Amino acid sequence: MLKSLRCTVRHLLNTDLNTFIALVNDLPSRGDYFSSHFKSPEAMRREFLQNGFVSEDSELFVVEDQLHHIVGVVTHFKSRTPVSREIGYRLFDPSLAGQGYTTEALRLLCDYLFKVHTWHRLEVLSAPQNEASVRVAQKCGFSEEGTLRQAFFINGHYQDVKVFSLLRPEWERLHSA
Known part of the structure; x- marks a missing residue:
């Protein structure tokens, strides 16, 4: 479990599953x-029973507020290169x-991934x-690298996507400041 003053980031529990499915x-x-x-x-229940939404390829966390309500999700998963992880996030209530x-x-x-794993690069698209x-x-210290033109197909439209990255040395500098 990862904690800050505002929120907790933790794995999904069996008792969260129905609420989580409705939010997703x-x-x-x-x-x-x-x-x-x-x-x-x-299908979501089967996957949760199989691996709890945690595998070598991806790991899903829920974000909960101080009252223990699930307010969002953050995940990391396999990227295009072996030294990278891509991160996705979503807030459920606008x-x-x-x-x-x-x-x-x-x-x-990011702190968890750089402290516990050997990843050199984190990406957000x-x-x-x-x-x-x-x-x-x-x-969070990510730098814009460029745009992948029409790389996503969402809701019937091709969309550009910006690529942001945070390298381990950049994260280390942020933490030493």
Whole structure:
């Protein structure tokens, strides 16, 4: 379990599963930057029973507020290169935007990944128009590298995606300051 003053980042528990499935499948909370594909509740239950949403390829964490409500999700997964991990995050309730949950969750996850694993590079991919996501990455020390043109197909449209990265030496400098 990873903790900050604002939130806790932890693995999903069996007692969270029904709430989590409902939050993941809540289409209005997805906005313009997440796919509108539903995930089968039964398939999600099977995957959770099989591995708890944790494998060598990916690890999912829920983000909960101080009252122990699940407010978001943060995950890391296999990237294009063997020394990297890609990170994804999502806040479930748009009314919580701007309160720092996602930024703190990303910081906690970056600290965990660099302290516990040998990864050299962390990546965040974001739609250029998703200003909140871009801000979160930048506040956590990620640098913009460029744009992958029409690399995502979301809700019937090809979309550009910006690539941000944080290298281990950059993270170490942030922590020594």
